[in-house]
Amino acid sequence: MRALRWDGSRLALARDVPPPKPAAGDALVRVALAGICRTDVEITRGYLDFRGTLGHEWVGGVVEGNAGLVGRRVVGEINVACGRCALCLADLGRHCPTRRVLGIVGADGAFADLIVVPERNLHLVPEGISDTAAVFTEPLAAAFEILDQVGGVSGARAAVLGAGKLGLLVAQVLGRAGADVVVAARHPAQQARAARLGIVAGTPQPGADIVVDATGSADGLRQALALVRPRGTVVMKTTVAGEHRLDLAPAVVNEVTLVGSRCGRFAPALEALAAGRIAVEPLIDAVVPLADGVGAFDRAAATGAMKILLDAREG
Amino acid sequence: MRALRWDGSRLALARDVPPPKPAAGDALVRVALAGICRTDVEITRGYLDFRGTLGHEWVGGVVEGNAGLVGRRVVGEINVACGRCALCLADLGRHCPTRRVLGIVGADGAFADLIVVPERNLHLVPEGISDTAAVFTEPLAAAFEILDQVGGVSGARAAVLGAGKLGLLVAQVLGRAGADVVVAARHPAQQARAARLGIVAGTPQPGADIVVDATGSADGLRQALALVRPRGTVVMKTTVAGEHRLDLAPAVVNEVTLVGSRCGRFAPALEALAAGRIAVEPLIDAVVPLADGVGAFDRAAATGAMKILLDAREG
Numbered sequence: 001m002r003a004l005r006w007d008g009s010r011l012a013l014a015r016d017v018p019p020p021k022p023a024a025g026d027a028l029v030r031v032a033l034a035g036i037c038r039t040d041v042e043i044t045r046g047y048l049d050f051r052g053t054l055g056h057e058w059v060g061g062v063v064e065g066n067a068g069l070v071g072r073r074v075v076g077e078i079n080v081a082c083g084r085c086a087l088c089l090a091d092l093g094r095h096c097p098t099r100r101v102l103g104i105v106g107a108d109g110a111f112a113d114l115i116v117v118p119e120r121n122l123h124l125v126p127e128g129i130s131d132t133a134a135v136f137t138e139p140l141a142a143a144f145e146i147l148d149q150v151g152g153v154s155g156a157r158a159a160v161l162g163a164g165k166l167g168l169l170v171a172q173v174l175g176r177a178g179a180d181v182v183v184a185a186r187h188p189a190q191q192a193r194a195a196r197l198g199i200v201a202g203t204p205q206p207g208a209d210i211v212v213d214a215t216g217s218a219d220g221l222r223q224a225l226a227l228v229r230p231r232g233t234v235v236m237k238t239t240v241a242g243e244h245r246l247d248l249a250p251a252v253v254n255e256v257t258l259v260g261s262r263c264g265r266f267a268p269a270l271e272a273l274a275a276g277r278i279a280v281e282p283l284i285d286a287v288v289p290l291a292d293g294v295g296a297f298d299r300a301a302a303t304g305a306m307k308i309l310l311d312a313r314e315g
Numbered sequence: 316m317r318a319l320r321w322d323g324s325r326l327a328l329a330r331d332v333p334p335p336k337p338a339a340g341d342a343l344v345r346v347a348l349a350g351i352c353r354t355d356v357e358i359t360r361g362y363l364d365f366r367g368t369l370g371h372e373w374v375g376g377v378v379e380g381n382a383g384l385v386g387r388r389v390v391g392e393i394n395v396a397c398g399r400c401a402l403c404l405a406d407l408g409r410h411c412p413t414r415r416v417l418g419i420v421g422a423d424g425a426f427a428d429l430i431v432v433p434e435r436n437l438h439l440v441p442e443g444i445s446d447t448a449a450v451f452t453e454p455l456a457a458a459f460e461i462l463d464q465v466g467g468v469s470g471a472r473a474a475v476l477g478a479g480k481l482g483l484l485v486a487q488v489l490g491r492a493g494a495d496v497v498v499a500a501r502h503p504a505q506q507a508r509a510a511r512l513g514i515v516a517g518t519p520q521p522g523a524d525i526v527v528d529a530t531g532s533a534d535g536l537r538q539a540l541a542l543v544r545p546r547g548t549v550v551m552k553t554t555v556a557g558e559h560r561l562d563l564a565p566a567v568v569n570e571v572t573l574v575g576s577r578c579g580r581f582a583p584a585l586e587a588l589a590a591g592r593i594a595v596e597p598l599i600d601a602v603v604p605l606a607d608g609v610g611a612f613d614r615a616a617a618t619g620a621m622k623i624l625l626d627a628r629e630g
């Protein structure tokens with residue numbers, strides 16, 4: 001089969017990869033579409049020291065596994081947890097200390113014709129959700145994670161920093177949850193895209209109750225701290241590897257709460273997509289055949305790029 | 316009157332300071348005892364660019380003001396708020412954007428014979444609280460602030476970094492609230508002091524639900540992030556001026572919540588002191604006459620120093 005693999009120095013499409021073998025409890029899934037995430041791009045810059053097939057946002061059809069699943073359209077949670085530790089038993093397998101993460105840590109991902117996924121990670125995709133929308137389940141779940149972590153969203157003044165894919169998903173989630181949201185966006189193209197999503201774009205004013213840093217930049221947290229009100233909340237959606245200079249004294253003096261936020265549960269994301277409450281089409285720049293995956297990565301890495309989807313159906 | 320004043324380059328005891336004049340709504344208080352706080356020491360190193368009489372932890376007797384207050388023993392909250400803004404109306408005058416702070420920002424403090432304090436900032440000191448204990452109301456309120464900000468303390472595994480004055484107050488507060496607390500303390504003197512306070516001292520193990528950084532050092536937050544469990548809480552009690560290098564990626568990946576924490580309400584602190592639930596005597600290194608305040612500052616600034624109290628009654 002084909003797989004887009006990172007060997008630590010080079011990204012290449014291999015055409016002769018042996019199909020993965022599902023173990024007990026696993027399903028073998030034929031990938032339909034998969035999305036390139038900023039994390040994928042970061043991995044090709046050395047982040048997390050991963051080797052193997054990239055890709056953790058995908059939709060596909062089960063070809064082997066539990067009879068009730070074969071032939072069904074599915075998406076899958078990315079953390080492969082032990083299922084037995086205290087965090088797993090608290091329904092927080094996303095934080096299992098021995099977890100593997102599909103396409104990110106110790107397990108091959110979905111930029112391939114086939115992927116093996118634990119059946120307990122799978123979610124059936126409701127009829128009303130298109131394949132292109134279903135690929136957004138994983139990043140949308142990460143946006144919904146904020147509602148699991150932060151209270152008082154309804155009626156809050158919220159600012160979202162970063163008008164990229166994640167920022168525009170977060171802004172929709174917060175807005176649909178009743179927050180008064182402004183996405184920081186200076187460029188006309190960003191503002192037009194936000195408008196198509198029903199999101200107010202502009203320059204957030206200081207004094208926000210909730211500020212989400214989805215900039216993907218080391219400077220985002222500093223900006224967020226300048227905008228949040230005393231006793232307000234900053235949601236940290238940006239993972240920047242390594243040490244960076246930061247003055248946290250204002251966060252202490254103003255008693256700001258900073259909440260690290262990563263993956264989320266798939267259920268609320270799928271519900272919102274099925275109900276048409278979240279729009280994703282304006283977030284897609286292109287759908288590219290898997291065979292052209294290397295070039296698609298360059299495009300996804302460009303400044304201002306939105307989502308590039310890899311289509312494994314076109315072979 | 317006498318006042319221990321910082322002029323931006325030198326700390327000196329002035330003996331000819333005109334007594335302050337209370338305005339409407341103010342009380343004039345004769346200071347009995349006042350404590351030297353780490354913030355006072357930091358101010359003499361340039362923090363916050365303050366000029367004037369230092370001191371914000373004190374107990375004294377009202378000599379002018381509302382008839383019901385004259386002759387009463389009082390302590391006072393340190394933030395002088397406008398009383399009219401949104402934060403003040405939300406009972407968060409501690410965050411009023413135009414606040415002055417006694418002995419810290421724009422208002423003379425308590426290392427003096429007399430201090431002017433808004434009457435609404437005053438709290439009567441119950442009979443059962445000694446003067447030496449009453450001086451700890453302000454830092455103890457800062458410790459109790461954590462209970463106002465962080466839920467789930469009862470039954471939590473907590474680690475306190477910093478076995479100084481604030482750390483040992485925080486450890487008592489968390490322990491009395493039902494947490495299983497370990498204070499990081501390597502030195503035998505620290506461990507002995509902790510033992511006298513009924514606090515477990517030693518080396519906290521990773522996986523804590525709550526970690527409080529009361530180190531006063533730029534490295535404290537890094538240590539705290541290494542000890543907190545995924546989805547756990549780090550309370551930031553350390554204010555270090557300026558930018559410092561920090562890797563926050565683990566906080567994002569592990570979805571840690573960081574809570575900036577500063578001043579607190581006086582009421583729970585006074586209740587706990589009156590009930591004898593918090594011990595402060597082991598936290599006192601010395602009681603020094605106000606006339607010897609300059610030397611007392613040097614002593615308070617030394618590594619490992621505990622609380623130095625200035626006694627304005629002598630002299």
